[in-house]
Amino acid sequence: MIASLLLSLRVTLAALAVVIPAGAALGWWLARARSGWRRTIVDALVVLPMVLPPSVLGYYLLVLFGRHGVVGRVLAEVFGVRLVFTAAGAALAAGVVAFPLMAKGAQAAFARVERELEEVARVHGLSPWRVFREVTLPLAAPGLAVAVTLAALRSLGEFGATLVFAGYAPGATDTAPLEIFMALQTGDDARAGRLVVALTALSVATTVTLGWWTGRETRRGTAP
């Protein structure tokens, strides 16, 4: 059981390592881009994983990243990288479902930062990167923290797309949600129950930790 939970944590952390910066970047772009066909298309693509049922998403991941998939073929033949039946595949599935939550949450957080505050920093000598670090990021931080929390929880709980795409490979893809399902399937309700309690505790701990951190930053005065 511990192995499952540790795998879930590893998969989630791996997924977040990509989702947080990529989602924040895309969220920032969505918040700042001018409306037009480009923004509409990007927006639709970002939200797509949320719109699709998890098994359908898993299917599309197979089409793209399976052994004979458009990208998977290149990964396997050129880089020797396999995704199905690996923890990397589970992380990909978890990352894909968590990405929209991070991106849209980040978009909302950045949109709330008044442009004028950034502009006045720019005029007074701060490079765009410093403006982002000194002004935008601290002001967007509470909203970003919420986005990260939602992305992390979604990642921890990811099941459908993982099962269809990454498959069931004990030791590699048997995250806690998958193990709960398998335990219920084989009638091992006791084991399922233990995993449920543990996963619930992990989720609550994640929420509380991120909530505490946000509260601390607000009290410290780095958030409005």
Add this chain to the structure above:
Amino acid sequence: MTLVVDARATVQGFALRARFTAPPGITAIRGPSASGKTLALRLIAGLLRADAGSLRFDDEVWDAPPGAWRAPERRGVGYAPQHAALWPHRTVRAQLDVIAPGRALDGLEALGVGALMDRFPAGLSGGERQRVALARALLRGPRLLLLDEPWSALDREARTTAAQLVAREVRARGIVALLVTHDTEDVDAVAERVVRAKDGVLSEG
């Protein structure tokens, strides 16, 4: 050091056409609301780009489509916007320090910002915020000062003090200053020249 403006820009359907020269000293920009005064300041600050024409300062080309462009942070401008635009998440001391690390408030004591250093903008009155914004604009020793109704929330006495301080700094450093204002008394008190703004057209009156 002279600012030479001869540029056109269209922003959200509003057509701006500015044509004037500003030598060292205070040049007032006067006109009714929505005549393009703030837009002109934003253009000069580099917060928006011209569609045609040019914007020069001294021997530097700041904006000349299609290719010439100098980023805002490299123009050496001090900008006090109409509603101060202080960063809510930093103390006065911290935000002044980000812009001009280690720089002391020498010469700016008259603005009375010293007493406000450890306060957050949320705890300041409108007038106090404007004084901080002015200090911020002057702190780096800018070459060009852009002031957008910078003392509208100050009472008569504070306004006079601020205006005199700005005039003194401008004279002492020989810098160019543009002052957008409604107040005719301002204009008479400190401005050496006037640019008129009407329906998006700015020209020397």
Add this chain to the structure above:
Amino acid sequence: MTRRAPLRCLAPIALLACRREAPRPVTLHISAAISLRAPLEDLARRYEGSHPNHSLRFSFGASGDLATQIARGAPVSLFASAASEPVERLARGTRLEVICTLAGNELVLVRRDASALTDLRWDNLATHRAVERLALGVSPSVPAGVYAERCLTALGALDALRPKIVRGGNVRQVLDLVARGEADAALVYATDVRGRSDVVVVGAAPPPARPAVRYPLAWIAGGPDATEARALGLWLCGPDGRRTFLAHGFTAP
């Protein structure tokens, strides 16, 4: 005259009772191992043809999963399992009766159609370099997975192959993994690969390790339309059923 009147009143009522009633519609739910899909759908069509008021509904899946569902109260009248363990496990908590063994099957080794695997055989399976992933059914819920593990154990190859084993949720999924290239080889039933050109059959398990694949048919007591279900079960166990299973590549039980 008055004394006979009651009898005469009864006459029309007697007529009513004697009138033949139209047969009421019967729906039978059958849970069956997924490898039995083809022959059972075939048989179902024939049975529905000769019993127009019958409607046969199937749940196909891994026998272990199906047994769990029935134990949890799924309204199923017949259970065709790919092994006896799921039926035995179910019998502990559910009243049932095994009517017969429907058929048998062969466990075969299949592989991807790739040049690196052309020399794959049962005797070099444990050490073949090109076999990076061997797909089996999840154990213990998929009988094909249990049979496969027993077979490999008998060959002394299970420990060597364990790090390469990947799992499918039912035997069809296992086959699909090889077809899709996600696994290099798999152990499935001979009947699963009939007519498929996307995988290559290496061969049936060698005699000392051959598992005895048997399909018991259990009648679940207390299920809906239990009498009709029993009748269907007996028919499936009869000559029509036997002939159909053999025609689909199954062996005699």
